[in-house]
């Protein structure tokens with residue numbers, strides 16, 4: 001599994017070589033107290049990670065209604081091959097030929113994920129979305145949210161939204177009331193958040209708890225943070241172990257979602273356990289991952305380097 005470069009290189013386009021930071025910041029504006037986001041615990045270095053369970057309190061962001069404008073043009077995500085080429089069943093990315101990943105030791109390279117608009121796209125600290133990427137089929141899923149504004153973060157891509165509606169209805173049948181906390185987030189919005197953190201805390205600190213623009217799964221429109229309808233522990237570690245979290249862990253795959261950052265896989269995903277963050281990958285792949293216990297990174301043989309970051 002360490003052989004990530006070989007296995008994935010051809011499936012991706014190389015881009016910048018700057019190292020990538022957190023992928024999936026759900027952060028709210030600094031200064032709101034619970035600013036930190038779900039990426040806060042990201043295991044980027046060998047040093048003790050922020051143990052404080054910083055929180056992606058999207059709830060507070062919701063109240064602010066700070067729905068940023070979409071990042072403008074919809075970059076064509078097409079182009080190159082994609083890890084999702086393995087949809088047929090192998091665990092290898094399509095076109096697994098030349099290992100040209102440029103992961104300089106100690107500095108994970110940043111690469112643009114090809115076909116970022118497919119439901120199986122791998123977006124993480126290393127692989128980013130094309131600049132300015134905006135999904136072209138965002139809709140408002142008809143589910144409860146922990147806030148009332150009709151803003152960007154209610155949105156998901158159409159296929160994911162439909163699946164989420166079924167998931168929430170299925171949970172309801174089991175006596176579990178789920179609500180959305182934070183779905184789609186534009187690159188612009190992520191940039192604003194990240195820049196604010198940098199201003200406040202400096203780059204090094206900001207990178208520990210905030211995603212860099214382009215690296216958030218939320219920008220794909222395929223990921224959403226969930227909580228109970230009371231919004232308690234929304235995107236916080238205390239969500240783990242709740243009936244809602246347990247229901248999600250047990251049933252999300254039936255609807256095509258995975259718990260994207262599972263417990264015990266921090267060194268592979270680069271993220272601490274996030275029982276609230278579910279990612280739509282389609283039923284087929286979700287079932288496969290549920291059975292194997294693999295993360296998307298393992299599925300594609302692309303574990304995120306987590307050591308040696310400067």
Ligand SMILES: [Zn+2]
Nearest residue numbers: 024026225277
């Ligand atoms: Zn999330």
